[in-house]
Amino acid sequence: MLSREFLTERGYCCGHGCLMCPYEPKHIKDNTILKIINCFKEDNPLIQKKLRSVSVEEGYEIATKLFQILNKKGDGIGLAANQVGIDASVAVVNVKEPIVLVNPKIVRKEEETRYYEGCLSFPKKGCHTKRYKIVEVEVDNMESNMTFGAGDTDLDLLESVCVQHEIDHLNGMRILDRAMELTIKRDKPKIGRNEPCPCGSGKKYKKCCLIKN
Secondary structure: OOOHHHHHOOOOOOOOOOOOOOOHHHHHHHHHHOOOOOOOOOOOHHHHOOOOOOOHHHHHHHHHHHHHHHHHHOOOOEEEHHHHOOOOOEEEEEOOOEEEEEOOEEEEEEEEEEEEEEEOOEEEEEEEEEEEEEEEEEOOOOOOOEEEOOOOOHHHHHHHHHHHHHHHHHOOOOHHHHHOOOOOOOOOOOOOOOOEOOOOOOOEHHHOHHHHO
């Protein structure tokens, strides 16, 4: 969670449900408009569109709203602007610390890996994707490039994957599109649900070992 001060000093409700919150009207208004798009229920063209570049000032204003929504959601670690219907190349990540990405671009990537990840726009679903352990990112809101995943901890890798995930959003790529890059190779032919079970039980596969698996 981000500190309450980070949001309230910018005029936004922190989302913690404080009594007599002076930012309540703005909080309600913003969250009525800015809701996380559920790709299973609605088809929003922004999800599959490369987003427009913005100024650093506008980027921080949008990032503040994204952090507010993440705080209220409570179960996310990253969010891109198009996930809430904003056409702007801005994303936020909050794994080890709050990070703002304004017009980000990956300029270096190392050590390909496979990672299981989810997405707030595809709730309760996850899939394996091709990612990189280390990425170097160029952003307009920092003078020097940012490097993610250089450490050896699980959080370092998670932060790197999250950054790649959010940059994918800004380029119009969904998690399902990324998952389709993985080629699944089977050691044995696929068994149909109604075919005889290979274990020799005499039952159909769907009523035998498929259930056990």
